Each structure stands twice: as C-alpha cells, then as structure tokens.
Amino acid sequence: MINFHQVRKAYRVNGQDIPALQPSDLQIARGEVFGIIGHSGAGKSTLLRLINRLEEPSGGRIQIDGEDVTALDAAGLRRFRQRVGMIFQHFNLLSSKTVAANVALPLKLAGVLSRSAMETRVAELLARVGLSEHANKYPAQLSGGQKQRVGIARALATEPKILLCDEATSALDPQTTASVLQLLAQINRELNLTIVLITHEMDVIRRVCDRVAVMDAGVIVEMGSVADVFLHPQHATTRRFVQEAEQVDEGELHDDFAHVAGRILRLTFQGQATYAPLLGSVARETGVDYSILAGRIDHIKDTPYGQLTLALTGGDLDAALARLKAADVHLEVLR
Amino acid sequence: MDALTRLLHSLLPNVDWAEIGYASLDTLSMLGGSLLFTVILGLPLGVLLFLTGPRQMFEQKALYGVLSLLVNILRSVPFVILLIVMIPFTVLVTGTSLGVAGAIPPLVVGATPFFARLVETALREVDRGIIEATQAMGASTRQIVVNALLPEALPGIFAAVTVTAITLVSYTAMSGLIGGGGLGDLAVRYGYQRYQPDVMLVTVVLLLVLVQILQSAGDKLVVHFSRK
Numbered sequence: 001m002i003n004f005h006q007v008r009k010a011y012r013v014n015g016q017d018i019p020a021l022q023p024s025d026l027q028i029a030r031g032e033v034f035g036i037i038g039h040s041g042a043g044k045s046t047l048l049r050l051i052n053r054l055e056e057p058s059g060g061r062i063q064i065d066g067e068d069v070t071a072l073d074a075a076g077l078r079r080f081r082q083r084v085g086m087i088f089q090h091f092n093l094l095s096s097k098t099v100a101a102n103v104a105l106p107l108k109l110a111g112v113l114s115r116s117a118m119e120t121r122v123a124e125l126l127a128r129v130g131l132s133e134h135a136n137k138y139p140a141q142l143s144g145g146q147k148q149r150v151g152i153a154r155a156l157a158t159e160p161k162i163l164l165c166d167e168a169t170s171a172l173d174p175q176t177t178a179s180v181l182q183l184l185a186q187i188n189r190e191l192n193l194t195i196v197l198i199t200h201e202m203d204v205i206r207r208v209c210d211r212v213a214v215m216d217a218g219v220i221v222e223m224g225s226v227a228d229v230f231l232h233p234q235h236a237t238t239r240r241f242v243q244e245a246e247q248v249d250e251g252e253l254h255d256d257f258a259h260v261a262g263r264i265l266r267l268t269f270q271g272q273a274t275y276a277p278l279l280g281s282v283a284r285e286t287g288v289d290y291s292i293l294a295g296r297i298d299h300i301k302d303t304p305y306g307q308l309t310l311a312l313t314g315g316d317l318d319a320a321l322a323r324l325k326a327a328d329v330h331l332e333v334l335r
Numbered sequence: 336m337d338a339l340t341r342l343l344h345s346l347l348p349n350v351d352w353a354e355i356g357y358a359s360l361d362t363l364s365m366l367g368g369s370l371l372f373t374v375i376l377g378l379p380l381g382v383l384l385f386l387t388g389p390r391q392m393f394e395q396k397a398l399y400g401v402l403s404l405l406v407n408i409l410r411s412v413p414f415v416i417l418l419i420v421m422i423p424f425t426v427l428v429t430g431t432s433l434g435v436a437g438a439i440p441p442l443v444v445g446a447t448p449f450f451a452r453l454v455e456t457a458l459r460e461v462d463r464g465i466i467e468a469t470q471a472m473g474a475s476t477r478q479i480v481v482n483a484l485l486p487e488a489l490p491g492i493f494a495a496v497t498v499t500a501i502t503l504v505s506y507t508a509m510s511g512l513i514g515g516g517g518l519g520d521l522a523v524r525y526g527y528q529r530y531q532p533d534v535m536l537v538t539v540v541l542l543l544v545l546v547q548i549l550q551s552a553g554d555k556l557v558v559h560f561s562r563k
Contacts, residue, residue: 054471081471082473086468090462093465096487
C-alpha cells in the first residue's frame with residue numbers, strides 16, 4: 001500500500017543540510033495499523049508528513065497503491081491528498097466553524113457532492129464518532145476527546161484509504177486516549193482503513209498497532225510485528241521505550257537477582273500459550289521449585305501475552321529446561 | 336422647544352447647525368467611501384503580503400520586498416504631504432481635487448497600506464496547524480485563503496477595520512486643507528482660524544461620538560465572530 005524506497009529528507013538551515021530522515025525503506029500493507037515510535041526530534045513527524053507530501057522528500061521514491069507520489073504535479077497532489085485523511089495532536093479544527101461545518105470542509109473543498117448529499121454524509125460521520133448531538137456547537141465548546149473525534153470524522157469525510165495520525169492522543173488524558181484508540185481500531189476494522197500513526201508512547205503502539213518502526217536520530221532502528229518488538233526488543237532505544245511502558249528498571253531487577261539462588265529464566269508466552277498451565281506441570285514432572293521474580297500478563301492489540309522472570313531451584317533442572325524449550329514459549333536463560 | 340433653541344444660541348453663539356449638519360454628512364460620506372475602497376484594496380494586499388512573506392505558503396522574497404517597501408514608503412509620508420502630492424492624481428481619477436470626491440483618493444492611499452499591514456498581522460495570528468490541516472485535505476492556496484485563513488482571521492480583520500475607520504476619521508479632518516470639507520475642516524476654519532471655540536467644541540464632540548460608535552460597533556463584531 002505504502003512503499004518507501006531510500007526516501008530521505010534534509011532541511012536547509014543557513015546553507016547547511018540538516019538531515020531529518022536518513023535514506024529509509026518502508027512497506028506498509030493495506031488495512032494495517034502501523035506505528036512509528038520515537039522521541040521528539042527522531043524524525044517520525046517528518047516521515048509521516050512525507051506520505052502526503054506536506055514535507056517534500058530530498059531524495060528517494062514514495063509509492064502509494066502503485067502510484068509514484070513523488071512525481072505528482074500540484075493538481076495531482078491535491079487529488080491524492082483528498083484520499084489521505086490526517087488527524088493532529090492539537091486537532092487543528094477551525095474555531096470559526098461549527099462541528100458540522102468542520103466535518104463538511106473536506107467535502108466542500110473536493111466539490112463533488114451536492115449540498116444535501118454532503119449533509120447526509122456529515123450526519124453519518126458524526127454518528128460514527130458519537131457526536132451527532134454536537135453538530136451545531138463550536139470546537140471551543142467541546143472537550144479534548146470530542147475535538148479529536150471531530151478531527152477523525154473530518155479526516156474520514158472523503159472516504160480515504162489511508163489515515164495519518166500525528167501524535168493524535170498525546171494531548172489527551174489516559175481515559176480519553178483509550179477511547180480514541182478504540183475508535184481508531186474500530187474504523188480500521190470496519191472500513192479496512194490503513195492507519196499510520198506516530199507517537200512517543202509504547203502503550204499506544206501496544207494497544208492498536210499491528211507493526212511498529214522505532215526511530216532514533218532520523219534512522220529506523222527496528223521494525224517488525226508489535227509482539228516481536230515489544231517482547232524481544234533488540235535496539236537500545238526500543239528497550240528504553242519498552243521499559244518506560246512497563247515501568248521496570250532493568251538495573252534494579254538485576255540487583256534483586258543477586259540475592260536469589262538457582263537458575264534465572266525469562267519466559268515469554270503469546271496467544272493461547274498464555275493460558276496453558278505450563279509451570280505447574282513442569283514443576284510436578286521434574287521436581288523443580290520456581291519462584292516468580294517479575295512478571296506481566298497483558299494484551300498486545302487483541303493477542304494475550306505473558307512475560308515472567310523465574311528462579312528455578314532443586315529437582316531435575318536440565319529436564320525442566322528441556323521441557324520448557326519444547327513448549328510453546330520463548331525461553332531466555334538470564335543466569 | 337423655543338427656550339431650548341434660545342439656550343443653545345446663547346451658549347454656542349457662532350454655531351450654524353445647518354452647516355454642522357452638512358459637515359457631518361460630508362465626514363460620513365468621506366469615511367464611508369474611503370473605508371470601502373480601503374478594504375477593497377487593502378484586504379487583497381494584506382493577503383498577498385501574508386502569503387509571500389517569510390516562511391509562508393507562497394514565499395517570494397523579491398515580491399514581498401517590493402510590496403513591503405511600497406507599503407513602508409506610503410506609511411512614512413505624512414498624510415498632509417500625501418494630500419498635496421496626490422492632487423494631480425486625484426484630479427485624474429475623480430475630475431476634482433475638492434470636496435468629498437477630492438478627499439477620497441488621498442484617504443484611500445493613506446489608509447490602505449496601514450490596513451494591509453493590520454490584515455497581514457491578523458492572518459499571521461492564525462494557527463499554522465489549521466493551514467497544514469487544510470493543505471492535508473488537498474486544498475489549493477485560494478481555497479485555503481477563502482475557506483480557512485479569512486474565516487479564522489475574521490475577528491482580527493474586523494478589529495483592523497475598526498482601527499482603520501477611526502484613523503480615517505482623523506485623516507478626514509486634515510483633508511480640509513485641500514478643501515475636503517467635513518467636521519474636522521469646520522473645526523480648523525471656524526474654531527481655530529476664526530477663533531470660535533464653541534464651533535470647535537461642537538465638532539470635536541461630534542467626532543468623539545462618531546469614534547465611540549465606530550469603536551463599540553467594531554468591538555461587537557469582533558466578539559460576535561470570535562468562537563474561541
């Protein structure tokens with residue numbers, strides 16, 4: 001759906017090129033929720049804006065649905081942008097227009113629908129985001145979550161195939177964030193909409209994304225399914241994000257291990273394996289004792305997962321390890 | 336009623352109310368005519384200044400430089416000088432350099448650059464995120480100006496019109512110098528030159544009332560169109 005071939009971007013400041021995005025390749029599939037995570041200044045915002053060419057690439061090629069977007073002329077670019085919705089951290093609604101007029105704006109600009117068809121479409125969109133009774137209010141009269149819902153309705157007005165989300169939940173409180181993410185997941189499912197979102201919160205990625213790219217200093221340092229990246233982070237930046245999300249301090253954890261006897265393992269379960277009574281049966285069969293040092297059972301999007309750090313003592317340790325290796329879990333021996 | 340007339344006459348012996356009436360009408364028509372043309376010319380000029388300005392959608396260093404210089408030149412010429420320098424041009428446009436028709440061209444030329452700068456400033460106040468969002472919808476520059484920039488800047492533009500209208504009121508007083516007429520002219524000719532303070536007082540009070548009305552009407556419009 002979205003293909004980046006060696007796309008790069010540099011800003012010219014005082015005659016010097018400041019790189020914002022190093023040459024990058026990226027493939028995003030149709031119907032996927034793709035997350036880009038990075039700290040501010042990592043280049044994620046630039047990457048997102050290259051997709052609808054709010055930023056002009058300095059090199060490389062961007063193909064969307066097989067069409068070379070980098071080659072579009074001004075009129076072609078305008079038509080292309082009508083097929084790509086976008087929502088923003090600060091919503092960017094027109095304060096001078098009512099909720100209904102804000103949602104109608106992309107339709108008015110496209111100029112393809114009659115007045116009555118436009119009204120019907122706006123009513124549909126407002127119903128979808130649950131704001132039907134607020135149609136005639138002005139944005140200043142709405143809460144942050146409601147404003148973002150207007151933003152989403154407006155972005156969906158022209159029935160786009162792609163939705164770009166620029167830190168769409170960063171200005172919202174945790175509860176509102178959850179409901180906006182739920183709405184995004186719902187429209188992704190119901191409309192088969194491809195969603196590309198950028199964020200600095202791993203939790204946002206964990207809740208809605210299928211795949212994720214981690215950015216640091218203009219480079220995509222890690223990319224893969226959210227479960228892989230979340231449960232087995234490779235790059236230091238990714239690990240930091242995961243630790244922030246789990247509020248675990250790795251150093252503290254290792255200090256705790258020093259006082260514990262036996263082998264220390266980390267088990268990672270995914271999907272149905274999360275519910276299998278594995279530990280009890282291994283302990284019974286091999287006579288080992290286990291104590292749980294740290295752990296977390298949660299969901300990545302709709303998939304349950306568990307990650308436990310254990311200490312094993314006594315019994316037939318080798319048999320226990322062999323048994324765990326054979327099971328449907330990911331095993332790391334930490335000590 | 337008769338007693339009131341006599342009282343007025345004894346307090347303000349030199350005031351010719353018919354003349355005050357004509358002068359008021361002259362001031363109002365000078366103001367209305369010049370404000371209309373100032374807005375018609377100044378609004379596009381302000382939009383152009385904004386669009387071609389530094390780091391804007393249509394950044395054009397050379398064009399912005401020329402427009403900016405032109406605006407600054409016109410704004411630095413004292414209005415009294417502009418009135419006199421413009422006489423040949425005024426005659427060319429309106430056929431006369433006298434009266435209301437003769438006063439309007441210099442008033443418009445004097446106020447347009449001022450108004451255009453205020454419009455430019457009002458447009459710069461519009462959140463860049465709104466421009467970006469409209470661009471992302473696939474809007475052309477013209478569509479962005481008409482559908483997003485101007486509606487969002489409307490309160491600021493009404494404030495600019497108000498300030499400009501009040502500036503024009505004080506400019507009309509100077510147009511008496513070239514035979515422009517109006518209340519300000521009356522104040523200068525009778526009040527100052529003939530030393531009739533009562534005429535001066537009446538004209539100044541009337542100008543004050545006019546300025547008050549303009550300011551409060553302007554404020555009402557600004558509040559009405561502010562949705563923030």
